[in-house]
Amino acid sequence: MDFNFENTDFLNLIKNKENQILDRTTDEIQESEGFKIVFAGLKSMVQNNAFNGAKVILIKETEIINVNIDEINDFNNLFADAQFSYNQLITVDTKISITSVERCELPKESNEARGYYSNISKQGNVVFLLIKDKVNYFIKGVDKSESLFFSLADVNKYNERKDISQINDVLQQYQESLKDRKNYCKFFIELSHLKSLHKDLSSTDEEKKFISDYKHLLRNKPEDTFRDDLRQFLSFNLKVSQVKEFLLENMRRLDIYLYDDFGEIYLIEVKWVGQSVHQNGKKLGTVYEAKNIAPDAFYQTLDYLEELDNKGQNIVRAFLVVFDARKYDLDDTGKDFDESILTNIRKKHYRKFEKVQDLRVKNFHPS
Numbered sequence: 001m002d003f004n005f006e007n008t009d010f011l012n013l014i015k016n017k018e019n020q021i022l023d024r025t026t027d028e029i030q031e032s033e034g035f036k037i038v039f040a041g042l043k044s045m046v047q048n049n050a051f052n053g054a055k056v057i058l059i060k061e062t063e064i065i066n067v068n069i070d071e072i073n074d075f076n077n078l079f080a081d082a083q084f085s086y087n088q089l090i091t092v093d094t095k096i097s098i099t100s101v102e103r104c105e106l107p108k109e110s111n112e113a114r115g116y117y118s119n120i121s122k123q124g125n126v127v128f129l130l131i132k133d134k135v136n137y138f139i140k141g142v143d144k145s146e147s148l149f150f151s152l153a154d155v156n157k158y159n160e161r162k163d164i165s166q167i168n169d170v171l172q173q174y175q176e177s178l179k180d181r182k183n184y185c186k187f188f189i190e191l192s193h194l195k196s197l198h199k200d201l202s203s204t205d206e207e208k209k210f211i212s213d214y215k216h217l218l219r220n221k222p223e224d225t226f227r228d229d230l231r232q233f234l235s236f237n238l239k240v241s242q243v244k245e246f247l248l249e250n251m252r253r254l255d256i257y258l259y260d261d262f263g264e265i266y267l268i269e270v271k272w273v274g275q276s277v278h279q280n281g282k283k284l285g286t287v288y289e290a291k292n293i294a295p296d297a298f299y300q301t302l303d304y305l306e307e308l309d310n311k312g313q314n315i316v317r318a319f320l321v322v323f324d325a326r327k328y329d330l331d332d333t334g335k336d337f338d339e340s341i342l343t344n345i346r347k348k349h350y351r352k353f354e355k356v357q358d359l360r361v362k363n364f365h366p367s
Helices: 006-018 018-026 033-048 072-080 083-088 109-122 150-159 164-176 181-187 191-200 208-216 223-237 296-310 345-351
Strands: 053-062 089-092 097-100 126-129 134-139 240-247 253-260 264-277 285-289 315-324 353-355
Touching: 006 315, 033 126, 033 134, 053 109, 072 083, 083 097, 109 126, 109 134, 164 208, 181 223, 223 240, 223 253, 223 264, 223 353, 264 296, 296 315, 296 345, 296 353
Parallel strands: 053 089, 264 315, 315 353
Antiparallel strands: 053 126, 089 097, 126 134, 240 253, 253 264, 264 285
């Protein structure tokens, strides 16, 4: 790029970075040599030592700009000090020598922690939050770091999550969770509803037999419950920064839109097969079968990929997830799909497409 003020692209770049440039050029603390020494020293120590905890280092604003030390030796001495080991809140001076300590419980939730450390930094302190191999910092009440987490508990929970490349493992975990009564009962009509439906349909079967025959009956419009439940499970078990619904320009809805930590995008289209109760609750409602999935749901997902590709979005992968609440155990809904019937445009996106094995949902014990 031509870095000339007559260059439109250069001017647009400056305009887009206006707030960031203003923030950096007017912050004498963050741009001071003392701050850079402290930040680099702490960063080096947490990355090159067996540090897996959380510590808060405080240094006065008036002192940090005067720091001028031998980084390696002084920071080694700080981390080797017994007071550093036993306490959570540590105040240091221009020599990175400990002046005071406090043994306390740090906030366990990131939003609470962000507010807590911001408030401390409003009191004339520069706050460095050390969590595992990360160093976050707060200046004059402002969080200057790029971290999503400000508590050790949240970092540990996040580290337990799986990478997006392991999404099939996560979906298998979800499948197992659907065998738990507290998880599957939300999808089906209640036992009391089944009993009243037995009367509404004037069934000649005994009530017990009727309940057994229709316990697979889903609540009306179950697609929202299926989608929201899966979305929540993924947000707690995948290392992704966002899990949300997404509306296209024509108001069509993408069920689950995932952003991972690398800024890459993944789609999940959610469908279901089985039978739901009518919206009035007094008769049987919608029935979806395997023929409603292949090929129509395949086409729909591939068409989403085409539309987003035309908008320049790099969708890494798109998944078709089908909740199978059919009365009987039947073959996977995608078993008979023949990719040879795809148009050339859809074939272009098929390499990014994956039909996940049906998620079987059974109402073992109506409640």
